[in-house]
Amino acid sequence: MTYSTDDIDFSKISPNEFERLCFELLLKYGFSQIIWRQGGADNGRDIEGYFDFNNPIANQRTKWFFECKHYTSGGVPPEHLNSKMAWADAEQPSYLVIFVSSYITTAARTWLESIKLTKQYKIIVIEGEELKGRLVQFPDLIERFFAADRFERLFLEIKNHWLRHRIEPSYELIKEISNNIDTSKLDIDDIGFLLMSFHKNYRHFELRNDYYGDFTEEVLEPLYPRLAELASKENLDSFEEYRTDFDYLGGTGCFDDAESDESSELAFQFYDLHLNHKKSQDLWKIGYYLFIKTNDNKAFELFSMDDSDFKTSAKYYEEFSSETLKELAIDISIDFGEKILEYSPRLLKIEE
Structure with missing residues (x-):
């Protein structure tokens, strides 16, 4: 199916689902040995993983920490990021990436800019609109996390049913989908x-x-x-x-x-x-x-x-x-x- 950023509404998913979404996106990007630290105490990052840069001369393995901030309204303030920097300072990854479903506040942006030059690791912030732009490259993620329309879900179910079991959809199902689905998504x-x-x-x-x-x-x-x-x-x-x-x-x-x-x-x-x-x-x-x-x-x-x-x-x-x-x-x-x-x-x- 075809999707745009308008089809992504982070308010429709829970903080746990937002972390899972970020985890799935990292799998799409080719990160390896990914650990999702779901549940329990906050150890300074929600997800960690590795990415290998290979070239004809040398191979380099980099360690990445990912923090997922799910805000349905308002921006992320600096005090909600400070503890993440402390853990990154202690464990020294190559990169610290902060995924934000909304945006970071002006105060948080100013604070991050002021400390970036003092860190041995690189800090990357991916805010809501940029994150949406990345997600639309993978329609299957939009289908799994944001397909709210029941006719979209019905279509995806019958297509998956055919793929797994080679059972054709009934006339009634095809009629219901054809008459009700938003065809611009097809x-x-x-x-x-x-x-x-x-x-x-x-x-x-x-x-x-x-x-x-x-x-x-x-x-x-x-x-x-x-x-x-x-x-x-x-x-x-x-x-x-x-x-x-x-x-x-x-x-x-x-x-x-x-x-x-x-x-x-x-x-x-x-x-x-x-x-x-x-x-x-x-x-x-x-x-x-x-x-x-x-x-x-x-x-x-x-x-x-x-x-x-x-x-x-x-x-x-x-x-x-x-x-x-x-x-x-x-x-x-x-x-x-x-x-x-x-x-x-x-x-x-x-x-x-």
Whole structure:
């Protein structure tokens, strides 16, 4: 998902969670042997760890102390930092870093500037706004600590459930997320996951006949404006690598119906793809291709990889016409394109 600094509200987490957040950020930065001194007496730092600077001539290990100050309002005064300096003076780390959820007061800033030159270790202060700027580089941390919207949490849960157990989300879950989530938070991989999950199950749900006409791809329409923002108008980028070396494993949609000489009321085509099928079995991959024509006469192509990121690329066609089929990445022949339009009148129909 996509986040900005506006999505980070330190007042929503406890002091203990703030320390954990700082600890997780240090892991992202590559610190080693990190100790989080949670609970018990304050030994002058909340977290300590090491960072190795390596170069072709020499390796240097540096020791770091980290202090985490969680303030929901107001600034950190100098008296709340003084004891930390005493411990650092006694143990002499290479660096003392102070994480602050808000800011330090003017008095604290002046005091720190006056003592920096007297210390053998370097003092670094990372205040709230700078800390937010660092955190947005790691969306998974924002998701874990600040995703307050229940539909965001629901989406993250079903995506993690798929990743761990390969269980597809139900139609009802996809519908609830599509109709309620803030789509500006979704990135192209998120939208690919939702659209592919829906279409992987479309025929199965349709044959079950459980929805009495309520099951429709129109539940995905709230996602299309965001998809149009993220998609390329030039090509289906990540598909280029595989377009000469894939095989169709199965499909559902209007192309399949036309190939079977069946009329179709569908305006999409979904394919399971066997990638690198001509190469060694060790290189086999699974991908998904999806073509969609919307009710307002726009169209999309998507290609997703069946991997942990559900890596997705998309191409956007601002206006669908018969010529659009000739431009698709899967290389529709002229004759087959005409047959598709003959058996799928909905593709050329613009709904009011």
